[in-house]
Structures are given as C-alpha cells and as structure tokens.
Amino acid sequence: MPIDLEHDDDGLLTQWMHQAHPGAWMGRRLADVVGTVRFAFYGRVSTADFQERQSSHRWQRDAAEELVAGHGRIVAEYFDSSRSRRLAWPDRPEAAALLGRFADAERGFDAVVVGEYERAFCGTQLMSLLPLFEAHGVQLWLPEAHGPLDVGDASHRALVLLLGAQSKREVQRARWRAVQAMRGQARDEGRFLGGRPLFGYRLVDAGPHPNPMHAKWGRRLQRYDPDPVTAPTVKWIFAERLRGRSVSSIAAELNGSGVPCPSSADRARNRHRTGTSWGLTTVRAILMNAKYTGRQVWNRQPAYYTPAHLPGPFRTQRWARADQWVVSRSVVHPPLVSEQDFVAVQAVRAHPAAGDGRAYALVGLLRCGWCGRRLESCWSHGRAAYRCQHGNTSAKPATGRRRNLYLREDHLVEAIQALLGETDAALGSRASRLAQTLRQQRLVVICGEAECTLEPQIPA
Template sequence: MIQTPPLRAAIYARYSSDQQREASIEDQLRICRRLIESKSWTIAEVYSDAAMSGASALRPEYQKLQDDARRGRIDVVVSESLDRISRDQEHIAGFYKQMSFLGIPLITVAEGEISELHIGLKGTMSALYLKDLAQKTHRGLEGRVRDGKSAGGISYGYKVHRELRADGTLTTGERVIDPNEAAIVTRIFTEYAAGRSARTIAAALNDEGIPSPDSGKGNGTWGPSTISGNWKRGTGILNNELYIGRLIWNRQSFPKDPKTQKRQARMNPPEEWVIEEVPELRILSDDLWQQAKDRQGAIRADMNPAGVQSVRLQPERARRPDYLFSGLVKCGCCGASYTLINKTRYGCAAARNKGEAICTNRATIQREEVESRVLAGLREKLLHPELIAAFIEEYRRAFNEAAGDRSSAQDQAKRDLKQVEKKITGILAAIEDGMYHPSMKTKMADLETRKTRLTAFLEDTPEPPALRLHPRLSDLYREKIENLSAALKEPGMKLEATQILRSLIAEIRMVPETSAPGGHEIELLGELAGILALSETDTTKPPHLARARNSVESVKMVAGADNHLHLPPSTLIFPMLRQVEPEILREIFRTAA
C-alpha cells in the first residue's frame, strides 16, 4: 500500500492598519498551526502582512502566496477567517476562483472549508463593514473639524499642541501657530503679491536653507508647486485659507481606482464642504491674502485671455514683462502695439508686419526715452503740494492703524490676565478652606502656564508710541520722487513698484509728431492720468484732459472713461518708502517717550 504524503499547508495572517497590534499575527499563526497539526499536514510556508488593510490587494505577502500557489508549492491555504484573506468582494471572489482552478482548498478556523456560499455571504458582510467603518470615521473627523481641531495632518505654519487632561490623557487635534514658520508664510505672500514668482521665492528659500513643509519626511526642498499648488483644490501655501482663520475640510474625496488600487483625488461639491472660522489660527491679514489672490487671478487670465473653461492654460502668456512698459505702448494711428524693432527702439508692429495699407506710421523712438519722459511727467506732477499732503496723511493713517492693532491685542491680553489671576485666587481660597480636590492641581498648572504666557506677551509688547511726524517726512518724499527712475531699478523695490505703476496705466499712446521730442507726442490713458490731473491748477480745461509740458518733453495725460481715482495718490510711492524701514523709520518719526 502506497502512503500518501501529507498536504503542504500555507498559513496567511494579517492585521489591519486601524488596529496596529503586533500580537495579532502571533495569535492567528498559533490557532492556524493547531488546525494543521489536527489534520496531520505540514507547514510549507507562512505569509503575513502587518498593518495592511484587507481592502487592498497590493500586499506583498498576499501576492507571494498567490505566486507560490501557481508554482505548485502548496496544497492547501489556511487562515483564521475569510476576512483575513481580503475584505473586498471582488478580490476574495477572485482569490477563491484562482485557488479552485489550481485545486487548492481554502480552509479557515472560523468557517471551515470555504465554498461559494461563504464567498457570497462573507464577502458582502466584509464590504458592508468597510463601508460602515468609512462612514463612522468620516463622521468622527467631521466632528473634530467642527470643533476647530485638525482632522489629520498639520499645515505649514502650525505645530501640534497637547495638554494633559484631568484624567491623565493628552489632548489631540490641537494646534497653535508656529512663529518661525508663520513668518515664512507671511514672507511668501508678501513677495508673491509684490510680483515675485513662486519659482524665484522657492529658490531663495532653498538658498537660505529654510526647511520646507516636506523636510520632516526627508531632505525636502521648496519647489514652485509647494507654493502655488492647485487653486481649485486648495493645495499649496498660497491657497491655504487656514492662514486667514478659515478651516475648510472635505473639499476632496479620494476613491481608489479598482484597477491600480491607487487613490484618485476628486473635488466634492461645495455644498458638502465643512467650513469653520478659527480666528485664533489666523496668520495673514485679509488685505495681503487678497493681493496674492488678485495676482493669481491676473496670471490665470493672462494664460487664458478668452476665459474658456476647457482650454489648456498657456503659462508662457503670463511671463513677467521684460521692460517697464512692455505691452502698454500702442500706435496712435492704428492702435497696434509699439514693439521693439531692434534692441533699443519702439516702432508700430502693424506698419512693419502688415504694410502701409494698414498703417503708414514708420516713426521710431528709443525705449529709454519713452520711459524717461513718462516718468519725468509723473515725477513733476507728484511733487505738487496737494499730493505731498495726501501722502503724509496716508502714512499717518497706516501708522496709526498698525498701532491700533497692537493696542487692541494688549487690551485683550490684560483682560485675559485679570481673569486668570482671579481664577487662581479662587482656587487658592478654596484650598485654604479645606475644599481640595486632585483635579485642582491640573487646573492650577494650566492657569499658571497661561499667566506666564500672558505676562511674557505684555512684557514683549510695549505700549504703542504716540505719533509725531518728523519735519523731514516731506523732504524724504521729494527725494524719492526726484529719483523715481533710479528707484524703479532698485532690486528691493523694482517688482512691487513696477507692478503698481503698470496697474495704473491702461495704455501709452504714441502719436507721430515731427516737432515733438523723439518725433512723438505721448498720451497716457488710465488711473495714472487721473492722479496727475489732481495737481492741475488750470480748471478751465475739460475734466477728461490734462497736459504736462516742460522744456524737453511733451506728455499728454488723458483720463479713462470714468475719470475716477480708485487708489490714494501715495499708492505708487508708499511701497518705496516701506523699503527704508526700520532704519530710516526712526529718522522719520519722533515718538513720545
């Protein structure tokens, strides 16, 4: 009689990532070995996947088990229960179908030998379990968000904050502003609003060795996408509304592709978003946030001038202008662009590219002359006493607004400190009366910590000084205006000042005139013309026309259709003066002792 060799059994064990219990693997292996011994089988191989979800088929040991089965290295598969193999209906059905084709029975300690009935019932139950678990997890995370807590992950600019509860456990989901990272966030928004690109900002941060948001995961570096992200999905530094105290959750969902088992990001409808106000986490002012968003919108408009929703954006259209007035100079005869016909001179593009049938204007002019004449006219008009007075008043308002914010923060800290000291006094009085309770110790420690923080804040934040304008403030204004051309070339202020100046000019119209300097009269259209018109003393002129003349140039200023001044006269120069702080600030202001 020929003796049949014992079956070669393979054991598969797994525990899911939501349980995180290493001992679970050993427990499963022990009961599976006991079953194998009772059947007088031999153990051919042990396969185990630790901390891996049963909803995924991309498990290394699970894949190795199937490969060994196809190679004929095992005769039977043993597991604790069917849901250890998989919790996905499609996957468990496919595994059973493959093992049946290979003639390998699937046996579990909980269900015995698996049949089609088990696959149908247990597969359905596992699928329902996963769905129910996902819904409960989602519900729990939503509750945390509505309490203003983190639902997982900490944004750049913040750090985890944990406190000891009375029962000895630690709080979770709490976060506070990280001062160092918050300063970098403010810097990124300020530089971006001033005209720097995300690529330039990222390169500067890397050069300075400033850790990026991904530094905790390895040797992370700053990149343009880290800063710009995706404005629709709310990713990237520039799109994180938490910086203005607005927490948005459930903006996206991440279903798995059944073919690749990889998660795919999908936008949820706005009505499903969870939005909570968390003012204590605000880092940026609304003005700075809006300046950055306006620039983002302008760049998108440049990349898609027609505004077609389905069109692919063209980043090359949003390239920063090469020169101060690039793209703004137009032919006064036909309306076509005045472009550089060589390295130094502007000329009508239509006259050169389309012939005399379109335009007969063949006059040219030096680029630098156009810039100097426009800036010279601007310089002369901005020195008008009324505009100097408007600038000084704008500076006074900005200074007092900043001082007011500091004073408000001080007042709130003083009120909070008074409340904390009152509570400490109450607890001490209760202890003296013999009403001590162990929880008082934790409460007292929390109050003392708050008292220390508030006291330190008040010591580090002196009372805002009374503002007294230095008599040299108007002289400083004059110096900056008189050196306007040079100021626009200084690296520290070029981007911001150029951006503001270009935003005030809708068009620079070049009108050929042989008797004018450079063979052209120059007309300005836009908000800038309105600013210059404010200084006109000749009130007999029509309100839409202002003309500036001197010995070397003729510059005509034509306002726009509405002729309204939407920006204060100091808007152009104020950013320049901001660059001199804090060195010259002490010279500009005398503050009360």
C-alpha cells in the same frame, strides 16, 4: 515520564501541563501526529501604525491551527502588513507570493488556511480566486466553513457570497463612521486631526484627550501655534500678494534672500522632498490654505478609492472644491492672516484675466523644439506671445541653463502660413483660421529660435 530539559521549546511549566492534563492539549499534540495535509497559513493586518502586528498575527495563526488540528500541520506562512483587504491578492506582496507558489510542483503545501475570512478577502475576491485554487489542486480551509471549502456545495458558495458582502459592508461602515466623526470634530471642535504641521506653525499641547481611555493612556490633543521662525515668512507672503505681486516674483525673492523653504525648515517630516528652494506651487499652496485664518479646515484633499474591477491606482488624493471643505465654526488657533485679507488674496491676479481683450489663438498647438514641452501663452509688449522655460520657472535664478524661448504670435502666424503655403490679409482672422486648420489636420508646430516645422499631432 521525565521531562527533557534539553528540548524545552515551550518551557518547563508547559511540558508539565502536557503531562498532567493531556486532554486539554490533545488537539495540539494530535496536530503533529495525525493527518498528513500540509498547510500554508495566510493572514493580514491592515494598518501597522494603529494595530499591533504581533497580536493580530497571533490570534489569526491560533485560529488557523485550531482549524487544522488533527488534519495536518502548517508548514509555511504568508502575512501581509499595512495592506487593505480591498486590495486584490496580486497587489498584496505576501498574497501574491503565495499565489506564485501554486504552479510550483515543489511548493511544499497542499492547502491554504486563513484565520478569519474578513482578514483575507473582501467582496467577490474569493470567487475570482477559486478557479485558480481548483486548477492547481490547492484546498482552501476557512473557519466559517469548519474545514475545506467545497465549491461544488451550494451552501458553501452561498456562504462565500455572504461573507464577501459582509466583509465589504464592514469596510464601508467603518469608513463612514470614521469620516463622519472626523467631520464633526473638525467642524464643531476645531480639532487638529493629525498630519505634518503647517508651515508657519508648530504643534503645542491642547489638553487631555476627550476619550477617557485615551486620556488614561496619556494621549493629549494638539493645536497650532505660530512658529516664531517661520510665521513672519507666511505673513510677508500674504502681504506681498495683496500688493499685487506675482507668485513667481515672491518665490524668486525668497530664494534670493536665502529663506528656507518649508521642506528645508522641517527636514524630519519632509524627507520625501528635496528641500532645495521655493517653487511656484509652494507659494501658491500657502496662499490658498485657509488654515492661516485661524480656523481648522479639513477635507481639502480627500482620498478616493478605485473599485477592484477597474484599472488605475487603488488610492488617490485629489484637491476638493472649496465648497466641499469642512471649516471649524470658530477660530481655534492664532491667525497669520485675517479672513478679509485671505479672501482678497484669492482674487489677486498678476496675469491677465479672461475678458480683458487678450486672446491667444495658438494655445496648445505649439511645441518646443528643444525640450518638447508645450509653449505657454504670455503678453509681451502689448502683443500675444508664447514661451518655453524648458522646465524652469521664474522663481529660480537663471544660472547655467538654456535661455527661454520667446516667440510673438504675429511672427508665428507668418511662419505657419509659409509652411502651409497660404496667404491672408487680416492678422486677427489669420491666427484663428490657422489654428482651426492645424486642429482639423491634427498638426502641431515645432518651434525653434531660427525656424518652425509642422509635425503630426501624437495622440494623448
């Protein structure tokens, strides 16, 4: 039979192989002519940066096509990228779109096929989805079941439970191995494990990768080296803090001198930040980062995963306590501050510490009448006071914005007494007693420059 070159979809060689060895291609050829089931293929790749999407898609699609060969053909495709299997189907864009088509009478497919169970489901996800499949008359085909899943078959239900537990175990085992390996690399080798370079440092070559295959592919290790432009700024920040300066005054001087903030100095890696000015949290983060001592520090902000059956974000990051950090046993890059000075900086307090006789009885009970924020406590001319900076900080110059609200505690006590219709003698006891009364009656004080009012406390 002559070969049709005008419809050469697979290529001349492939058409010849079809004709010369039809048996080897029987499954593929029959898939187009035998069976009327219309399938929607679903697949997933978890990390686009560390997995090749095309290869992962290809083998999953091939496995699905081999399963449905002779029964029908794949007419639709849904493939999620950079989505963990731990995410429920409604939280994966392509999986959610597939589920959304179930109720459509014109959806165009009769069944869903996946190339591998672990790529599609984790834990008890499938058990919770099966009623939805059954309600809309959509079959689910699994390679592990050698065809359509029969929920009425006890062996199939047991298979689903076994595959779900195995998929969950695979995730947990892989994460534990990776975390333990990274912990050892940071502690014993002081290895740089990735991420944006620390402000004050730049990344330089640290030799070939210790894994022979990675080294063969040209991968190299990296380490920190002082940046000649930004390292002096970090040293100056630590020196000023050791002198007892407040974080806000350090940030204000940096802004006033026009020193580029970290996100401005490295815009390529900080496009998600404004890069406009130094803030209190930026200076504080530098002062609290132990990597400036020359040691590698890992696990300062670990990831936490919310179980699928609980509400909340799937993945969050929170600051870990210092005793949970993983610190290298030796100094692995040039320090910008000595360990003695770093520890001393952590003890510097520009504001009054607990136990110095300064007390603020009305903390948490005062709201700004202009912006609605809580007033923060401050010590003013030997007296307890409260203020609101309307979302601004002392690190930024006060130009063209509403002036800060300052109120002394003794003046507030007199105003609150008048609002409550009470009188008392001793000021010290009055402040504490009024605070107790406000909390018992669930009231807050709305503060303005001219007057104050009482309002019910809104539940958090």
